[in-house]
Amino acid sequence: MNHGPAPQLRPERLAELLDGAVRHVTARPDALDRIHSGVRRRRAVHRAGALALTVAVLAGGAATALAVASGRGPSGPGAPTAAAARQRATVGPTPAATMAYDAGAYNAGAPALALAPGSVAVTTVTQSGRSGTWDIDQATRSATVTIVPVGDPETTFSFLLVVRPTRLGTQTVKFTATSLLDMPPNGPVIVGVADAAHDGRQELFVQVDRGCCTEFWTVFRLVSGHVRQMTMSGQPVRLPVGGSVMAGGGFSCDGPDLAVYGYQPGNTADTFLATRDAYRWVGAALVLVSHQQTTIRGTTADPELAKYSGVSCANLSPAQGEL
Amino acid sequence: MIESPDQQDLDDFAALYVGHYEQLLRLAVLLVGDLAAAEDIVQEAFIRVHRTLESRPLHSPLAYLRQAVVNLARSELRRRLVRMRHAPRPMPDAASAEEGACAAISRQEVIVALRRIGARQREAVVLRYWADLPEAEIAELMGVSVGAVKGYISRGLSRLGLLLEAS
Numbered sequence: 510m511n512h513g514p515a516p517q518l519r520p521e522r523l524a525e526l527l528d529g530a531v532r533h534v535t536a537r538p539d540a541l542d543r544i545h546s547g548v549r550r551r552r553a554v555h556r557a558g559a560l561a562l563t564v565a566v567l568a569g570g571a572a573t574a575l576a577v578a579s580g581r582g583p584s585g586p587g588a589p590t591a592a593a594a595r596q597r598a599t600v601g602p603t604p605a606a607t608m609a610y611d612a613g614a615y616n617a618g619a620p621a622l623a624l625a626p627g628s629v630a631v632t633t634v635t636q637s638g639r640s641g642t643w644d645i646d647q648a649t650r651s652a653t654v655t656i657v658p659v660g661d662p663e664t665t666f667s668f669l670l671v672v673r674p675t676r677l678g679t680q681t682v683k684f685t686a687t688s689l690l691d692m693p694p695n696g697p698v699i700v701g702v703a704d705a706a707h708d709g710r711q712e713l714f715v716q717v718d719r720g721c722c723t724e725f726w727t728v729f730r731l732v733s734g735h736v737r738q739m740t741m742s743g744q745p746v747r748l749p750v751g752g753s754v755m756a757g758g759g760f761s762c763d764g765p766d767l768a769v770y771g772y773q774p775g776n777t778a779d780t781f782l783a784t785r786d787a788y789r790w791v792g793a794a795l796v797l798v799s800h801q802q803t804t805i806r807g808t809t810a811d812p813e814l815a816k817y818s819g820v821s822c823a824n825l826s827p828a829q830g831e832l
Numbered sequence: 833m834i835e836s837p838d839q840q841d842l843d844d845f846a847a848l849y850v851g852h853y854e855q856l857l858r859l860a861v862l863l864v865g866d867l868a869a870a871e872d873i874v875q876e877a878f879i880r881v882h883r884t885l886e887s888r889p890l891h892s893p894l895a896y897l898r899q900a901v902v903n904l905a906r907s908e909l910r911r912r913l914v915r916m917r918h919a920p921r922p923m924p925d926a927a928s929a930e931e932g933a934c935a936a937i938s939r940q941e942v943i944v945a946l947r948r949i950g951a952r953q954r955e956a957v958v959l960r961y962w963a964d965l966p967e968a969e970i971a972e973l974m975g976v977s978v979g980a981v982k983g984y985i986s987r988g989l990s991r992l993g994l995l996l997e998a999s
Contacts, residue, residue, distance in 0.1 A: 517989075517993060518989050518990075518992050518996060520960075520961050523961045523989065523992065524964075526941075526942040526996075527862060527942060527961060527962040529942075530861075530862070530940045530942045530943050531858035531861050531862060532858075534854070534858050534867065534870075535854055535857075536853050536854050537871070540849075540853060540871070540875065541846075541849055541853075543875055544849070544878045545882075547875060547879040548879055548882045655846075655847075657846045657847050657850060658850075659850050660850075669846045671847075673845075681845075681846050
């Protein structure tokens with residue numbers, strides 16, 4: 510029987526077939542979380558024994574050390590695989606390693622994706638824009654903070670804040686901001702850091718939206734070693750800064766609480782309605798503790814109105830002028 | 833297919849993930865033929881890179897990832913072979929391992945054909961015609977000579993041609 514010459518498969522045709530077979534394959538939404546889950550588990554394995562005491566000293570909390578040393582992290586001879594991370598991710602969102610290291614964590618905010626055993630403080634950010642450095646321990650170590658667009662960099666509303674400490678691993682926090690096309694030329698912008706909560710650590714402020722006259726800033730904070738996006742009423746923080754002739758807003762961190770204020774036209778032509786809300790820093794949440802509202806009679810030039818606009822918080826200033 | 837790495841982006845693990853996870857996942861699907869195993873492989877590769885980056889910089893994280901994916905795919909196929917040899921014979925009406933979420937991928941003719949050629953031929957063909965890598969890079973990745981890569985590609989193409997025509 511004569512089979513004849515083998516049929517020629519053109520390379521271009523094969524490339525088309527291969528591409529067609531996997532074109533629809535996409536990443537699961539939780540793929541990055543699962544990768545980090547695997548990283549966390551392995552780190553816990555490495556550190557569970559020898560570092561338990563170190564963690565206790567660094568964190569200043571016996572509960573943390575007990576959690577690690579008592580086997581709440583993974584045990585056994587081998588590090589768990591990505592398959593194990595995947596399986597666990599489908600069961601529940603609370604990895605053992607996170608529980609161990611994050612015993613004092615609060616509930617709100619986007620997931621933090623890496624571990625920082627021990628107490629970490631943030632001191633300075635040295636530049637604004639899409640990346641900067643962030644000292645994490647008041648001494649010599651600094652972290653690089655970068656904003657990475659997810660998907661098409663021009664049009665995406667999804668971004669990652671990547672904090673890469675030199676020693677403590679990479680932390681990644683997802684957040685939403687106006688796209689680069691809508692907020693040219695930079696999209697979200699790192700405004701700076703300030704010790705807004707007056708606890709010796711500094712918060713990172715990022716501009717996530719900007720109109721003609723008003724910017725909106727969000728806040729990231731280190732909570733139990735994890736970088737988290739602050740929330741208000743369960744939603745990511747959006748602090749209005751600046752305003753137009755007839756309305757304005759801003760915030761102050763001069764007092765113990767974060768004061769968020771603003772004004773808008775009142776019921777009559779010569780009045781403005783001004784509000785001042787005080788928020789307490791509770792972990793990754795800003796909790797409303799007081800609300801004041803007052804009517805100011807006057808014109809837009811009234812100096813009283815100026816008290817309800819702008820930023821008064823360390824060296825922070827609106828990013829708009831820099832763009 | 834897999835874009836040239838932007839070195840600045842690759843300095844950043846998240847950028848590495850955003851830029852290359854999906855393409856590496858597709859590469860793994862082509863190498864092992866099913867989605868679930870491919871996901872495990874690529875996640876494992878990223879976990880390894882993450883761990884490595886914590887201790888030392890990587891000259892080319894993307895190349896490291898590709899290498900890890902290829903090696904892990906080989907290990908997965910070896911494990912499968914062992915499982916097949918030692919697994920109890922399934923009942924006649926038992927569902928095959930391919931059933932499930934990834935069945936659609938597994939049933940595609942080209943995926944089926946890829947399974948039926950040699951592992952080295954499959955790697956070479958996929959890396960050449962899907963990942964669009966030069967032969968020298970494929971040789972380095974596979975740990976063989978450029979001549980061997982050419983041979984794998986040539987034989988792989990012929991065999992795939994036969995299989996696809998037959999199907």
